[in-house]
Amino acid sequence: MRAVVFEKWQTFPSLTEVEKPKPGPGEVLLKVAGAGACHSDVALYKDFAEGAPGSIPPAFILGHENSGWVEELGEGVSGVEIGGAYLVYGPVGCGHCKACSRGQDTYCENAAEMPYLGMGLGRDGGMAEYLVVPVRNLVPLGDADPVAAAPLSDAALTPYHAIKNSLPNLAGGGKYALVIGLGGLGQMAVQILKALTGATVIATDMKEEAMQKAEAAGAIVVPGGEGQVERIREITGGRGVDAAFDFVGVGPTIKTAAASMAPQSRFTVVGIAGGSYEWSFFTTPYESTMTNTYWGTIEDLHEVVAMYRAGQIKPEVELYSMDNALEAYRKLEAGELSGRAVVVPHMK
Numbered sequence: 001m002r003a004v005v006f007e008k009w010q011t012f013p014s015l016t017e018v019e020k021p022k023p024g025p026g027e028v029l030l031k032v033a034g035a036g037a038c039h040s041d042v043a044l045y046k047d048f049a050e051g052a053p054g055s056i057p058p059a060f061i062l063g064h065e066n067s068g069w070v071e072e073l074g075e076g077v078s079g080v081e082i083g084g085a086y087l088v089y090g091p092v093g094c095g096h097c098k099a100c101s102r103g104q105d106t107y108c109e110n111a112a113e114m115p116y117l118g119m120g121l122g123r124d125g126g127m128a129e130y131l132v133v134p135v136r137n138l139v140p141l142g143d144a145d146p147v148a149a150a151p152l153s154d155a156a157l158t159p160y161h162a163i164k165n166s167l168p169n170l171a172g173g174g175k176y177a178l179v180i181g182l183g184g185l186g187q188m189a190v191q192i193l194k195a196l197t198g199a200t201v202i203a204t205d206m207k208e209e210a211m212q213k214a215e216a217a218g219a220i221v222v223p224g225g226e227g228q229v230e231r232i233r234e235i236t237g238g239r240g241v242d243a244a245f246d247f248v249g250v251g252p253t254i255k256t257a258a259a260s261m262a263p264q265s266r267f268t269v270v271g272i273a274g275g276s277y278e279w280s281f282f283t284t285p286y287e288s289t290m291t292n293t294y295w296g297t298i299e300d301l302h303e304v305v306a307m308y309r310a311g312q313i314k315p316e317v318e319l320y321s322m323d324n325a326l327e328a329y330r331k332l333e334a335g336e337l338s339g340r341a342v343v344v345p346h347m348k
């Protein structure tokens with residue numbers, strides 16, 4: 001079968017022929033419906049070097065946002081339907097520690113001893129015609145479109161988890177939420193906030209097209225640049241926002257969010273660009289919280305799928321055949337994608 005493989009450090013991936021996998025005990029073989037191309041993939045093959053913190057040694061098939069149809073069951077597997085459509089929960093932990101037992105494989109207590117972090121993260125991912133998945137990582141899609149659903153397993157799960165943790169800050173009337181960075185995750189965050197809360201959603205970015213999409217989804221938009229924080233505070237009546245979500249994570253975006261916070265607010269850095277923030281007792285709003293987050297739980301993903309099936313969230317996708325899979329990554333690197341690139345391996 002054909003697959004997009006990360007073969008060498010700081011080297012563009014290759015489209016190559018690999019052996020079709022077979023499911024082992026407790027696993028299923030999926031015929032891949034769609035695989036989302038994510039900036040995290042680009043970081044894996046372009047930015048990290050051997051031995052660097054966060055690096056994952058090659059070689060393996062990319063793709064941690066996956067959906068597909070069950071084609072074959074491994075030994076001992078029951079409760080899933082051959083031909084059924086499923087979304088894949090990407091993280092794979094040890095399966096038996098406290099974190100994994102509550103469905104939070106992202107924070108597996110035995111991660112250091114695991115040979116991989118998840119699908120497309122050390123273990124072969126879904127940028128291929130077929131994918132082997134632990135049966136516990138499947139979330140049923142029913143009659144929902146599995147191709148468009150593929151990015152939900154990260155581009156929706158990650159903001160959903162961050163927002164769900166911030167819901168106490170947004171409960172009640174007169175609340176404000178801030179979304180910084182209106183790429184794939186930021187656009188989903190606007191939709192999720194509008195569906196789950198009554199908060200006024202403020203969204204900001206440097207790209208006019210991205211802000212137009214957020215505005216169409218119900219956000220008040222503020223352009224990045226001079227006067228950005230002043231405008232955000234003006235919208236909130238001077239008080240600041242109750243919850244902020246930074247989907248970029250560079251120093252300037254973290255600074256913008258921090259300067260926009262109200263007392264007793266919550267600020268979540270979701271973007272992994274490596275920015276930092278200097279805390280001060282006299283400049284940080286009283287009893288405010290600054291935190292970070294990584295992906296989400298499989299329970300969260302079930303809830304994301306329920307929102308998708310109910311029409312509350314809708315990812316914007318650009319479809320690519322396997323022949324053009326590498327072009328999707330080139331456009332992702334160049335910032336030329338208006339939606340989430342989804343590779344559809346069996347598309348003619």
